[in-house]
Amino acid sequence: MRIDDALRACKDNHTDLVTIYDKEWNTEQAKLLVNGSNNCSLIGANGCTWSDGEPVTFINLSRIFTEEKCCGALTTGGKWECVNCTSRMYFMCYKKKGQDQTPFYSLIPENKTWFEAQLYCRENHTDLVTIRNEEENQLVKNAVNGSDSIWIGLRYNYSVAWTDAGQSGYKEKCFRLLSNRPNESCETKKSTCAALCYKRFIHVSPVYATWEQALDHCDKKFAGLLRFESEDDQTETERELKRQNISGPVWVGLRQSRLFGFWIWSNGLYVGNWIKWKGGSPPEHQMSQHCGALEKRVNDTFELSDKDCRSEFRFLCEVK
Incomplete structure (x- = not known):
């Protein structure tokens, strides 16, 4: 595929x-x-970027692509390879024209390094060429017109985007x-x-609310404030927060009984002893702030902690 x-x-x-x-x-x-x-x-996983900032959603790499050779070139066969960025070769620029921003390609028959080619394209066109699908790859290949390999805007940047x-x-x-x-x-x-x-089974709210407001919103539009029924649930929630670069705190459906002191999920479920609490155990009754939130710790893990129920945080709803 x-x-x-x-x-x-x-x-x-x-x-x-x-x-x-x-x-x-x-x-x-x-x-x-x-x-x-x-x-x-x-x-x-995508460790490559286009020069103009476009995401890499189409890939046509040759078998000789490696991390050590990190700037993109198009071969005469239409495949992509990455070679030393200081190599010199012709290059392809593009410029967007018209209301539909159609890209127009220009082969520049000058031997330049990848960075020199990038600067030339940005000064005289839009940028080094970006290839977003098979059709554009074929158009660029045709525009090469039999030339040797040419620079395109692809570059391995040593950091991973997903x-x-x-x-x-x-x-x-x-x-x-x-x-x-x-x-x-x-x-x-x-x-x-x-x-x-x-x-994704978790909705991360874009707005801030008190715990009661969050509960009401999630009950009306989703399947309630998020509950952890297993250790895997808490692990997957941590991954979702990492995906969205959220450090918290964020409300979950956890609250403490002010009368008896035990913690319980908003739907009445028992709180498992595998739950990761800040400090290693649930807050004591007299010292607690009564509502549960998930937040990122200094070691890049997430733990549950007690918060003032009147505080306003983003919140996690369970998707139906």
């Missing part, structure tokens, strides 16, 4: 291609492939494939690879 097909399938039927946060999460996702017919899957804008620090190359056979390269078998998607 091509990366653009995988993106479309995940966004149409789920939420997005999966984001990988650490080696443990990578291992968990790889296990999903063991019993399937595919031995590799496309994930949302298709769902997830804030993961886990490092991968341009749309690297996840494989359950670590000694077998998946790069040459993209046609046999499926897309590994995920579906």
Whole structure:
């Protein structure tokens, strides 16, 4: 499956291609492939950017793409390769014209480094060429008109973006494939690879509210304030907050009985002893502020803590 097909399938039927946060999460996702017919899957990792800031949602890499050679060039066959940025070659600029902002391509027959080519295109056109789909790739290939490899706007930037804008620090190359056979390269078998998607079950409110206001909003429009029925629920919630770069605090459906002192979820569910509390245990009754929020700690993990129920925070609703 091509990366653009995988993106479309995940966004149409789920939420997005999966984001990988650490080696443990990578291992968990790889296990999903063991019993399937595919031995590799496309994930949302993207360590490349276009010069004009466009996201990389279409990929046409040749087999010689490596991290060490980090600037993009188009070959005569229409494939992309990354070579040393200080190499000198012709390059392709584009300029957007008309109300529909149609890109017009210009092959510049001057030997320049990638950065020199980028500066030239920005001064005289719009930027080094961006390629967003198969049709544009063919148009650029045709405009090359038999020239040797030329610079395009693709560059490996040593930091990873994820298709769902997830804030993961886990490092991968341009749309690297996840494989359950670590000694077998998946790069040459993209046609046999499926897309590994995920579906979001959490709504993160864009507005701030008290705990009672959050409860009322989530009850009316969703399935209630978020509850953790298992340790996996809390782990996935942490990942969703990382995807959206939220450090909290955010309200969840947890409240303390002022009469008896025990903590309970808003739908009456028992609070499991696996819950990650700030300080390692629930706040004592007399010292508590009675409403539960999830917030990021200094070690980049999330823990539950008690907050004044009248405070206004963003909040997490459970999607139906």
